Amino acid sequence: MARKFFVGGNWKCNGTSEEVKKIVSTLNEAEVPSEDVVEVVVSPPFVFLPLVKSLLRSDFHVAAQNCWVRKGGAFTGEVSAEMLVNLSIPWVILGHSERRALLNESNDFVGDKVAYALSRGLKVIACVGETLEQRESGSTVAVVAEQTKAIAEKISNWDNVVLAYEPVWAIGTGKVATPAQAQEVHAELRKWLKDNVSAEVAASTRIIYGGSVNGANCKELAAQPDVDGFLVGGASLKPEFIDIIKSATVKKN
Numbered sequence: 560m561a562r563k564f565f566v567g568g569n570w571k572c573n574g575t576s577e578e579v580k581k582i583v584s585t586l587n588e589a590e591v592p593s594e595d596v597v598e599v600v601v602s603p604p605f606v607f608l609p610l611v612k613s614l615l616r617s618d619f620h621v622a623a624q625n626c627w628v629r630k631g632g633a634f635t636g637e638v639s640a641e642m643l644v645n646l647s648i649p650w651v652i653l654g655h656s657e658r659r660a661l662l663n664e665s666n667d668f669v670g671d672k673v674a675y676a677l678s679r680g681l682k683v684i685a686c687v688g689e690t691l692e693q694r695e696s697g698s699t700v701a702v703v704a705e706q707t708k709a710i711a712e713k714i715s716n717w718d719n720v721v722l723a724y725e726p727v728w729a730i731g732t733g734k735v736a737t738p739a740q741a742q743e744v745h746a747e748l749r750k751w752l753k754d755n756v757s758a759e760v761a762a763s764t765r766i767i768y769g770g771s772v773n774g775a776n777c778k779e780l781a782a783q784p785d786v787d788g789f790l791v792g793g794a795s796l797k798p799e800f801i802d803i804i805k806s807a808t809v810k811k812n
């Protein structure tokens with residue numbers, strides 16, 4: 560089964576309502592390949608989700624940046640998967656390295672979150688990635704395998720999962736992974752899925768790259784056989800996000 564190119568825009572904790580409307584109108588005016596070629600999902604902060612969803616073109620979709628690990632209730636400050644479903648928010652990003660590092664989200668906790676969100680019917684962008692220290696000590700593959708294992712142990716269906724490989728050292732640093740570095744880890748992740756889940760899941764699961772992707776470097780990355788798209792931070796707030804969406808056409812040639 561062909562893997563449809565996937566481009567996610569993670570807006571992180573940025574924007575005013577005016578800025579958000581401006582970004583959406585830029586996206587709405589853009590000419591991009593059809594939904595058959597590329598799946599586009601933007602992820603504004605929670606408070607802007609309804610606004611963005613109401614204004615955004617119908618061929619693009621929205622994602623939350625997090626959700627609570629189980630059913631909602633007395634969890635002050637959290638947003639539940641049920642609430643996202645209630646607002647018809649189809650996607651959620653889970654396990655982003657900023658949350659793993661700054662909010663101490665463990666592999667196990669992320670695995671539980673992914674399982675719960677899927678059980679409620681959400682689609683999940685699950686993030687994995689190594690720190691610079693881990694890369695330099697040669698443990699990149701072991702780290703991402705461990706993070707993926709913590710998810711794989713808790714889910715039985717990968718249809719609604721996109722795996723995002725986001726090396727921590729490349730996030731927000733301008734230090735993008737080379738196409739060869741990205742390809743190498745993506746291929747290892749796919750092999751891990753083949754060996755530990757199934758050949759079908761390995762062949763059909765999209766593995767996207769995140770970390771300093773921009774309009775200038777996206778095409779070369781997109782050309783790598785195991786790079787199925789991107790999760791974009793900083794550049795997703797700028798018009799060059801449209802160029803990144805268009806890099807999907809690299810796969811067609």
Ligand SMILES: O=C(CO)COP(=O)(O)O
Nearest residue numbers: 569730731770771792793
């Ligand atoms: O964290 C990221 C996407 O989730 C990547 O961020 P940057 O594109 O700003 O490096």
